[in-house]
Amino acid sequence: MSSDSLLALRMRHxxxxxxxxxxxxxxxxxxxxxxxxxxxxxxxxxxxAGFVRPEVGRIAYRETVLVDAAAGIFVPAHARPVRSxxxxxxxxxxxxxxxxxxYGGGWGLQREQEREVAEQVMAVFRVQGLAKRMPRDLSGGxxxxxxxxxxxxxxxxxxxxxxTLLLLDEPFAGLDTGLRDTILPELWSWVTERGIQVVSVTHxxxxxxxxxxxxxxxxxxxxxxxxxxxxxxAEERERLLGRLGR
Numbered sequence: 001m002s003s004d005s006l007l008a009l010r011m012r013h014x015x016x017x018x019x020x021x022x023x024x025x026x027x028x029x030x031x032x033x034x035x036x037x038x039x040x041x042x043x044x045x046x047x048x049a050g051f052v053r054p055e056v057g058r059i060a061y062r063e064t065v066l067v068d069a070a071a072g073i074f075v076p077a078h079a080r081p082v083r084s085x086x087x088x089x090x091x092x093x094x095x096x097x098x099x100x101x102x103y104g105g106g107w108g109l110q111r112e113q114e115r116e117v118a119e120q121v122m123a124v125f126r127v128q129g130l131a132k133r134m135p136r137d138l139s140g141g142x143x144x145x146x147x148x149x150x151x152x153x154x155x156x157x158x159x160x161x162x163x164t165l166l167l168l169d170e171p172f173a174g175l176d177t178g179l180r181d182t183i184l185p186e187l188w189s190w191v192t193e194r195g196i197q198v199v200s201v202t203h204x205x206x207x208x209x210x211x212x213x214x215x216x217x218x219x220x221x222x223x224x225x226x227x228x229x230x231x232x233x234a235e236e237r238e239r240l241l242g243r244l245g246r
Contacts (some may be wrong), residue, residue: 007048007165007199011057011067020221028214029039030188030198034233035218042087044218045167048199049084050077061165063150083158084167085151087201089143091135096145097120098131104154104191118153124186126179141167141175145183152187155196166191168200172207205236 006027010017020040026157033041046052059067122128125145155166217225
């Protein structure tokens with residue numbers, strides 16, 4: 001891995017009929033994996049998180065080797081400096097929203113500090129008013145935001161600043177665009193101030209441009225372009241503006 005790489009990923013793995021075959025070096029604080037459904041984006045995130053064991057390949061975050069298939073190295077998910085929120089929100093049904101978010105902590109902060117950070121993160125995701133509710137009383141979008149808040153809290157308290165990778169799989173899918181556009185700048189500021197590197201998945205052009213990240217464009221399990229969003233998604237942006245009549 002080059003000295004300026006945050007994440008190096010080379011893997012080949014088959015999921016049903018799809019062969020995911022990629023070789024990536026990620027250096028940006030925020031990288032978006034962009035592509036249509038079924039292109040392999042979530043498989044890449046799951047491999048980084050430790051939920052998929054690649055048939056062939058090597059994954060390293062900073063100087064830590066997470067996977068090396070040839071050497072028989074596979075660091076289990078719970079031991080990786082990685083925190084993630086899946087596209088389908090998985091909350092503990094017997095715990096309140098606040099308890100679900102706090103479950104992401106427990107990594108060295110005092111309890112009062114942890115609660116303070118949790119309140120701040122819940123405010124970013126606009127779920128602070130839902131703190132005492134149970135998951136069964138939430139909408140799908142609310143559950144998704146609570147799951148994302150839990151992952152952000154975990155990444156914010158897991159160790160020294162800048163030591164954790166945060167993975168977000170379409171955290172704003174189905175969310176009202178006005179609310180999404182309010183949350184995104186605050187989330188960007190939160191992770192940037194704490195040096196948390198983010199890899200997120202989306203197929204929403206407007207969301208990608210709001211973040212101004214590096215973009216990895218994926219199709220049929222392969223990387224077809226990588227670089228600044230304004231270059232990689234230029235055609236998609238023009239089509240979007242055309243549909244909006246601009």
